[in-house]
Amino acid sequence: MKGKVRESLPNMTFKVLLENGVYxxxxxxxxxxxxxxxVYPGDDVVxxxxxxxxxxxxxxxxxx
Incomplete structure (x- = not known):
């Protein structure tokens, strides 16, 4: 599933927005x-x- 990194959090965790609009x-x-x-905010990830x-x-x- 593909998504876009929206926010970087502590301990190498990230808030990712999926293609279907779910975080x-x-x-x-x-x-x-x-x-x-x-991985930085704005990157496309799988x-x-x-x-x-x-x-x-x-x-x-x-x-x-």
Whole structure:
């Protein structure tokens, strides 16, 4: 699912606006942290939603 980062929060978490207009709280995946990939407000990202809590997600890719 695609979205746009709207706000940066502490501990590498972000507020992301999805394509359908819903805000979710997202964190960086481990591979993005290991490779020091930076995510800034305004970046387009690909996220994975959890099946348990649809208000939380993981950022798996930052589009260029």
């Amino acid at each position: 979710v709280l997202a964190y960086l995946s481990g591979k993005l942290r290991m490779r020091n990939i930076r 996220i994975e939603l959890t099946s348990y809590d649809l208000s939380k997600a993981r950022i798996v890719y930052r589009e260029r």
